[in-house]
Amino acid sequence: MQPPAGRNGLAVAAMVLGLTGLLTSILVIGGLLGVIGLITGIVALRTAKRTGIGRGASLTGVVTSFIAIAVSVLAALFLTWYANQTQQCYRPDSFRQYQQCVHQQLTSD
Numbered sequence: 001m002q003p004p005a006g007r008n009g010l011a012v013a014a015m016v017l018g019l020t021g022l023l024t025s026i027l028v029i030g031g032l033l034g035v036i037g038l039i040t041g042i043v044a045l046r047t048a049k050r051t052g053i054g055r056g057a058s059l060t061g062v063v064t065s066f067i068a069i070a071v072s073v074l075a076a077l078f079l080t081w082y083a084n085q086t087q088q089c090y091r092p093d094s095f096r097q098y099q100q101c102v103h104q105q106l107t108s109d
């Protein structure tokens with residue numbers, strides 16, 4: 001079954017994946033959605049070039065997917081850096097001790 005005339009289903013899917021990936025990119029899972037959205041968006045752009053339908057949605061999907069991937073990579077790098085900087089703080093007796101340890105680890109160089 002084909003989508004209704006005037007619609008590019010892949011373009012809509014790419015846009016939804018890109019936007020969802022962007023909204024969840026801080027949780028790192030958005031990067032995976034971004035990769036899927038980027039691939040779908042590229043395919044949708046090719047279809048839009050051939051049919052003339054869905055270029056805007058395809059482009060939105062590609063751009064938001066790319067940003068979602070970038071934000072996810074940055075979030076993963078930050079989380080890795082933070083875990084490395086505060087690894088001595090993971091055995092506290094209380095949350096207050098954890099806070100003090102993290103403050104000490106992040107402010108001392």
